[in-house]
Amino acid sequence: MRAVIQRVSQASVKVDGQIVGQIQKGFMVLLGVHQEDTLEDVAYLAKKIAKLRVFEDENGKMNAALADVKGSVLSISQFTLHAETKKGNRPSFIQAARPELAIPLYEAFNQALIDQAIPVQTGIFGADMKCELVNDGPVTIIMDSKQR
Structure with a gap:
């Protein structure tokens, strides 16, 4: 599971x-969900993000x-975080989880933050979303649950 965290x-x-x-x-x-992610990845990232100082x-x-x-957290599902770009110029998204796995894990991630008393707003999974933000700092951190 990959997360790009932007302080806003x-x-x-x-x-x-x-x-x-x-x-x-x-x-x-x-938040990008990988096809091999589990609830363990959810718990790890949610805890790290909630405690990120x-x-x-x-x-x-x-x-x-x-x-x-x-x-608060504005949580946006983003399968493109698992793009493979080694070959050619068109990214492959084969490593990104299919919706039947990604949706429950995305929802579990959001709930794990809520369980830590962090208010969470979300986008709509799979929708064409337009995101706007004011990156404060700027501070941008990338985390991957497989790189512990």
Whole structure:
């Protein structure tokens, strides 16, 4: 499972011109589910993201986590994070999980964050989404549950 985590001062996602999810301070998380991912990958990434200390504390140091700043997560499913680009110019997405696996794991990831008292907004799985964000810093972190 791969996640691109962007620290944001605001973020939103639209489907068919309508906002379906939006947050203020927090993370926009682009989440790619691999065909070999399990609930263990979900638990690992959700815990790491919830505890990720990249917000400024009272001393101006990147030492605070989402809960410390009352932040939220805008979670967007993104199968293209598992693109294979070694051959040719057209990416292959064969390693990305099929919807029958990806949807339950994506939903479990979101619930795992909620279970840690992190407010979560989402896009719509499989929809053509338009994401907008103000990357704060900018701070962008990439995590992969297979690289522990």
